[in-house]
Amino acid sequence: MSTAAGSQLPPSSIPIYTTVAAYREWRRKAFEERKSVGFVATMGALHEGHLSLVKRSLAENDLTVVSIFVNPAQFAPHEDLATYPRTFPQDLELLSAQSYTASHADSTEPSVIRKASAVFLPTVPEMYPSGISQNTAEQKGTFIEVKGYGHQMEGKSRPTFFRGVATVVIKLFNAIEPTNAYFGQKDIQQALLLKRLSRDLLLSHPDPNHIHIIPTARDPSTELALSSRNAYLTQDGHKVAPVLREALKAAETSWDEGATKSECVQNAVAVIETRKALALSDGLNVDMRLDYVELNNSDDFEVIDAQSRKSEAGSHPVILSGALWVDKTRLIDNIILGDGNKIIA
Structure with missing residues (x-):
């Protein structure tokens, strides 16, 4: 099948739309x-x-669209926009290999093999007709801000991030008009903010009940959360990167045993400090810097009081999250404490 865009794009069995x-x-x-x-x-x-999200969409929808767009508005001026991995030919190969066999309830009807139906590959001018700068003070045009919910957790470390995410996703929702949209748990705050955005702006495609959060995909041997930025990790970096997951699991165990929030965080930090010392003694050439470990309410992202315990958490799930620098690679991960079924599809 020929692409729907120009000949400069690689051959693809999936139609590619650039406008x-x-x-x-x-x-x-x-x-x-x-x-x-x-x-x-x-x-x-x-x-x-990403492919776990694609597979979920193939199973639940007649058609599946994947957008590929490195969004300048969610990168601060000092962040890695220029070096962010761009692997479009390989991305197309991976997408083309995904399929789902949908069987009809009536056994006389033949099964249907679903594959990705379209790739939306817009240019920066297509997405930002008024232009875009990574410096928010220089930006002109229309931007979306989710007031009061984007300054905690990831927003505390990346203050312009969710403004950029909300803006580009509302543009994508307006362009794609999806019945269902799928996001990963690794970016839990982002996904929950998008549900709120959909509700606040009265979106119909998708409405908030059709924005689905899918469990984080992990390396089967180390449980490291999969991320495009993992490509930046050195060999030594890969050896220590799973410690963030280990630290959060230690905090989860403490929470389940009745420890205070403060004690849970201390235990997580201790795991990371122990791994740093071990890396040094093993001669690993790696720099580990903890950004944060925190517990937040899942409804408003407010920080849990330091002396709070599991028994006092109430009916809302709690988000245990962390961010860790391994050399120049920033890793994030999270665990839902409480009834994760209220959040995760």
Whole structure:
């Protein structure tokens, strides 16, 4: 099948749309045929985490669209926009290999093999017609801010991040008009903010009940959360990177045993400090710097009081999250404390 964009793009069995206008022609036909459309938003450099979202969409929708767009608005001026991994030909190969066999309830009907239906690959000018700067003071045009919910957790370390995420995702939702959208638990605050955004802006495609948060995909041997930025890790970095997950698990165990929030955080920090000392004694050439370990309410992201315990957490799940620098690679992860089924699909 030829691509829907120019010849400079690699050959693809999946139609590629680089403009909103071209994509909307395809989407209009799906509306007319009353077909559901699942959507997975990515910045490319696809891995099994992205593919788990694609697989979920293939299983639950007639059609599946994947966007690939490295969004300048969610990178601060000092962050890695220029060096962020861009692997579009390999991304297409991975997407083309994904499929789901949908069987009809009526056994006389043949099964249908679903594959990715379209790739939305917009340019920066297509997504930001007024232009875009990584410096928010220089930006012109329309931007979205989720007031009061984006300054905690990741927002504390990356103060302009969620403004950029909210802006680009509302643009993507407006362009794609998905029936269902899928996001990973690794970016739990982002996913919950997008549910709130959908509700606050009265979106119909998707409405908040059709934004699904899927469990974090992990390395099967180390439980390291999969991320495109893991490609930055050195060999020594890969050896120590799983410590963030180990630290959060230690905090989870303490929480379940009735420890205070402060004690849980202390235990997590102790795990990381022990691993730092071990790395030094083993002669590993790696620099580990803890950004944060924190416990937050899942409804408003407010920090849990230092003396709070599991028995006092109430009905809302608690988000235990952390961020760790391994050399120049920033790793994030989280665990839902309490009834995760209220959050995770």
